[in-house]
Amino acid sequence: MTRANPYEAAASGIRNIYCIGRNYRLHALELGNEVPKAPIVFLKPVQTAVPMDGGVIELPGSRGEVHFETEIVLRIGRDYEPGAQADDLIDAMTLGLDLTLRDVQSRLKEKGQPWLDAKGFLRSAPLGPWLPYPGREGLQAHDFELRRNGERAQLGNAGDMLFPVDALIEHIGRTYGLGAGDLIFTGTPAGVAALADGDELTVLWAGQEAGSCRIRLV
Template sequence: MESIRNIYCVGRNYRLHAEELGNEVPESPLVFSKPTHALVVARGQEIVLPRGRGEIHYEAEFVIHIDKPYEEGMRAEDLVDRMALGIDFTLRDVQSRLKEKGHPWLLAKGFPNSAIVTEFQRFPGTDVCKKTDFSLLKNGECVQRGNISEMLFDLDTMIGFCAVHFGLGAGDLIFTGTPAGVGSIADGDHLQLLWGQQVLGECKIKLA
């Protein structure tokens, strides 16, 4: 995969997901990051995740790729050239302990292979994307379904927030948040990411 600079992730961007985990609904984007070592493209292969650190949860997301440096006032249509679907894997038990202590989430979010993406597709524009749902199938069963129209903070808001607070430029990715339905994975699970009815990427999970 070509060089990716920064991986920004937006937490609690779907109201029902925030509520299912008992979290407050944020008043501004809740952003964390993952290291580039977390990134892997799902091309049907076996992907290794850590065993023995508690439950690992899947979080399916719509992902955007930034094509150029941000300038004030730019919107998604000005900056985004491609889109993908992704999974933000989370060590949920580890995250819960970190949250109790008020510590950053990196240990729960940044481990190798914790940021899966499909192959990237041309970004057709925000309005067009709102016409198509994305979903995650686990062993053939749909466990998550969402639409970017349901996000608390839209693409333009997230782009502006990331640019102002962290900087935003060519090669950056934004994982835009997950809808309700997150749950745990097990060794041998087969995961498929769908855009409408089209499978954009898939993988098999190996815990080791």
């Protein structure tokens, strides 16, 4: 049975979900995309958030391939002001999945249309439990990982980001605004692939489990 969604805005305080596209060079290249010269920012609706708490997550498998993209997710604790430092604004971190309807996205890109239909569907933003934010240096001191059915599928490190956390905070805050309750999905490393019905997913931070779920394609 699909779990209820405790990340609803009224209950969780999530305000905006900002996502960064192509923030790892090898991921951009594996999809045949140009490496960006500035952050690519898109949004997911708040209703996409769902917990990775060991339960089942239902996804629309009838719409083509659903790809996993494992990411460090940052939570903003206070409003952005020009010159504010990332370590002063971020109050927690977790690992999340930016789930993507890849066939849908490819069609949208061909037409030059927005990605919302491919990125913003229900339950497309699974989130692990919140962890203390270790600061910029601490964030780069540990790897993050996705295991699918017990085997490593993705491995990443914040030090490989094209646009590091400070640059993302400055860009999003200056361009769109940032406030308490906003989340930032910071981009995914190489290794994305299509999910299969029944896949067991586990995300790890510094070698320790930081969330898990089982996929049901419907």
